Amino acid sequence: MDALLHQVLAGLATGGIYASVALALVMIYQATHHLNFAQGELAMFCTYLAWSLINAGFGYWPAFLLTVGLAFVLGVVIERVVVRPVENSPVLAVVVVFIGLLVILKSVTGWIYSYTIKTFPSPFPPAPLFGNKYMSSHEIGAIGITLVVLVLLYSFFRFTPLGLAMRAAAQNPASAKLVGIRVGWMLALGWGLAAAIGAVAGMMVAPIVFLDPNMMAGVLLYAFAAALVGGVDSPGGAVFGGFLVGVLENVLGAFVIGNELKLAVALVLIIGVLVVKPTGFFGTVHVTRV
């Protein structure tokens, strides 16, 4: 029983990270109807930036905030320079651009930082918080950070004029232009936010999986599964899916199928959702009149 509880809680901790990446995927999907395959690599690259900053003598939290800012700028620049030109192209062209981005980010990181695995510090103390025996303080901290990110995002979209404009632009671009919203910039802003969330997720997962150019490959797969389980156009669903996938992955990996087959859980979930309920738990069914 103790072991199970331990696995569930650890699953919640990694689930929070999947939830963040899934949220980033959903944000871009909502605005542009594209799945950003380079989301994980973008996060990985930003985590390396954080590592450089920390090694250059910055404290953890200044480096953390600076990285989030840099990630935001990087996201905006990528949208403006790389994604914008293929905005109205067929979906396959866009997918190729995303895969190109993925490969470029991964190789550039490997070229700059080499492929040897590095450790990444955790901002949380090594001793377990509150003397509990179930979760490390990094796991508790990662969940906390995820929740803070969620609350911030929710407040931004719910209560600020800019957040409202971004929702409007995602929903009905033609009408959004007619009230004066610069829709192109809203998309760039969405990319920036998604990259910033990804960077947070990267910095939270790096102490667990260690820093290497391939570190987000698995995370991205779980995040895809999470986004699909929750409904690919539902931010709340993505978060729910993230925690669910995290727990499932951990519990099944520990007790049922073993660690080697853990990634297969994500694949089974993806295929299962697509076959049985393509809209996920919270997605909307799109009805088109013919």
Add this chain to the structure above:
Amino acid sequence: MAVLLQVSKLHAAYGPTRVLHGIDFALEEGSITALLGANGAGKTTTLRALCAMVQTSGEIRFDGARIDGRATEDIVRLGIAHVPDGRGTFVNLSTEENLRLGAYVRKDRQAVEQDFERVYAYFPRLKERRHQQAGTLSGGEQQMLAVSRALMLRPRLMLLDEPSFGLAPLIVREIFEIMRAINQSEKVSILLVEQNAAMALDLADRAYLIETGRVVLSGTSDEIKQDEAVRRSYLGY
């Protein structure tokens, strides 16, 4: 009165399909001007052309300055509010959020808050439904919302695309009466596109008749009402 909107030799096309073939018309400040015509004549396209939503050539002057070639988002900032074909509701947002978006480009935050009450006074039904998701409103309420959203801009010119479309006659009359009130008390100029020629001519000061992308007749509403051909084809008596 001064001319607020002057359109000359306006052409427009959707890709290779040309829809407008050199339209000329003018709208006086403070007036209601109607564009009449059958389905497919190019009325909606004319409104879209004014807001740079289609490719155009020709000249569009607003308050003396050329606006053709400018982006839709910038044209809105000059005070031109477009109530589009199909109402353009943000269906997943609340009524209040839809209205707030109408004032998106305005900087005078306090006046915006007061303007909510102003539009609710015209359309009390919207106040009752302000927290409701806009997609769940009835067709008439969504049309009211579209007009109100345009009003939130405090526009100088409103472009209204078929406000009567698909609505019960009673609601149409209500909306038209409010349009008249808005025009008179707030000095908002209105360019109205309508298939319902009789109602449009009752409301408008001037009208232009468009057939297959060209203006074929223009004059004051009374002159147009007297025209033999218009009576037979569009007014049905």
